[in-house]
Amino acid sequence: MRTQRIGRRDLLAGLGVGLGVAGLAGGLMAQPEPIGLRAIAATRGIAYGAALGLRSVTEEPALAEAYARECAVLVPEGDAKWTGLHPASGVFRFDGLDRLLEIAVRHGQCVRGHTLLWHEALPEWVRDALPNGRIFELLTDHIFTVLGRYRGRIPVWDVVNEAVEPEDGREDGLRQTPWLSALGPRCLDLAFKAARAADPAALLMLNEHDLEYASPLQDRRRRAVLRLLETLLARGVPVDGLGMQSHLRIGRPFDARILHRFVGEVTDLGLTVMITELDVGDAAVTGDIATRDRAVADHARAYLDTVLDHACVKAVTSWGLSDRQSWLHHHPAGWRADGQPMRPLPLDTDLRPKPLWQALADAFRAAPARTPPAWIPG
Numbered sequence: 001m002r003t004q005r006i007g008r009r010d011l012l013a014g015l016g017v018g019l020g021v022a023g024l025a026g027g028l029m030a031q032p033e034p035i036g037l038r039a040i041a042a043t044r045g046i047a048y049g050a051a052l053g054l055r056s057v058t059e060e061p062a063l064a065e066a067y068a069r070e071c072a073v074l075v076p077e078g079d080a081k082w083t084g085l086h087p088a089s090g091v092f093r094f095d096g097l098d099r100l101l102e103i104a105v106r107h108g109q110c111v112r113g114h115t116l117l118w119h120e121a122l123p124e125w126v127r128d129a130l131p132n133g134r135i136f137e138l139l140t141d142h143i144f145t146v147l148g149r150y151r152g153r154i155p156v157w158d159v160v161n162e163a164v165e166p167e168d169g170r171e172d173g174l175r176q177t178p179w180l181s182a183l184g185p186r187c188l189d190l191a192f193k194a195a196r197a198a199d200p201a202a203l204l205m206l207n208e209h210d211l212e213y214a215s216p217l218q219d220r221r222r223r224a225v226l227r228l229l230e231t232l233l234a235r236g237v238p239v240d241g242l243g244m245q246s247h248l249r250i251g252r253p254f255d256a257r258i259l260h261r262f263v264g265e266v267t268d269l270g271l272t273v274m275i276t277e278l279d280v281g282d283a284a285v286t287g288d289i290a291t292r293d294r295a296v297a298d299h300a301r302a303y304l305d306t307v308l309d310h311a312c313v314k315a316v317t318s319w320g321l322s323d324r325q326s327w328l329h330h331h332p333a334g335w336r337a338d339g340q341p342m343r344p345l346p347l348d349t350d351l352r353p354k355p356l357w358q359a360l361a362d363a364f365r366a367a368p369a370r371t372p373p374a375w376i377p378g
């Protein structure tokens with residue numbers, strides 16, 4: 001990875017927009033800027049935001065304030081999944097997503113819906129129904145009900161999540177899921193077509209993981225995703241863009257040329273691209289907090305510079321905002337040999353900006369300007 005240090009000029013530029021430097025011990029630790037990442041990203045036409053559970057903004061006032069300052073986009077980490085919205089057959093529960101939407105509206109933010117067709121976060125009753133139920137009706141009813149309710153209010157949806165898994169051995173590279181077993185590859189067509197019919201103005205995304213590195217497996221994944229997008233478009237399926245999840249991991253082989261070419265290939269299909277679930281795992285980095293935070297920031301900066309060089313990339317959302325929240329704390333992917341917690345997100349557990357925050361700010365400032373996405377509040 002290219003190493004990007006924060007130089008004196010960047011520091012002064014940062015000070016110009018209100019950065020208060022608390023000290024250089026522990027990396028560049030800054031006091032929260034009055035101007036958050038959302039405003040810095042907006043200067044280049046980029047929408048920045050982060051995922052959250054509702055409790056983060058209803059039970060933690062300081063965190064709620066940080067979301068309001070830093071984010072133009074909120075992504076429900078669980079409230080818009082089947083487990084969040086559809087706990088029993090015929091029973092929808094909208095209170096969580098309604099509440100999040102109210103909060104977003106209050107702060108001039110928008111919500112990206114996540115997600116309608118995924119093999120995880122399925123309640124038991126759906127898993128039981130999938131092999132033998134009326135699956136077509138089940139899926140279309142869910143999508144019509146949810147997008148019908150939020151029509152015109154949730155402008156972007158991760159309609160299909162993680163459809164590709166070359167390791168499952170299918171010729172078409174699709175993941176072998178209960179949905180696929182029940183409906184075949186047309187489950188993807190169905191989901192996108194139902195979403196378009198339910199909210200014709202919403203931007204409809206395919207959201208995929210592990211597209212970022214130069215390993216042979218990720219190369220197969222990129223090829224399978226491109227092939228899938230091409231075939232969906234050829235069949236007239238209304239897919240508007242690709243979400244690259246971007247769960248980055250230091251130590252994996254990064255090649256800016258390969259990544260840059262891939263994003264270009266997707267945009268050549270006429271699609272938009274978003275970074276949807278950015279975080280940085282540092283299990284491979286030994287050393288003190290300052291060393292680890294610096295490595296996380298440098299890794300993210302090289303990645304962001306490469307992807308944001310494409311002006312069609314209009315949004316970046318991280319998977320959480322503060323190290324308090326990360327899913328990695330509850331997942332083996334987040335375990336370090338020294339037992340220390342991961343530090344994968346822009347703010348530390350005390351909500352102070354970390355070098356990763358600065359890397360995001362610097363990458364936004366360095367990115368070519370673009371027309372802001374039409375779906376973001378003006």
Ligand code: G3I
Nearest residue numbers: 053077078081114115120121161209245277319326327328
């Ligand atoms: O709701 C229960 C709660 O009642 C209980 O007290 C708690 C005890 O562990 O579990 C809670 O549910 C957990 C939920 O997160 C809320 O914390 C689930 O067990 C857990 O499986 C769920 O994990 C989420 C996971 O998706 C599955 O939905 C993670 O928070 C969320 O970060 C993760 O996000 C995914 C994206 O959707 C897709 N891409 C990968 C990303 C990371 O896995």
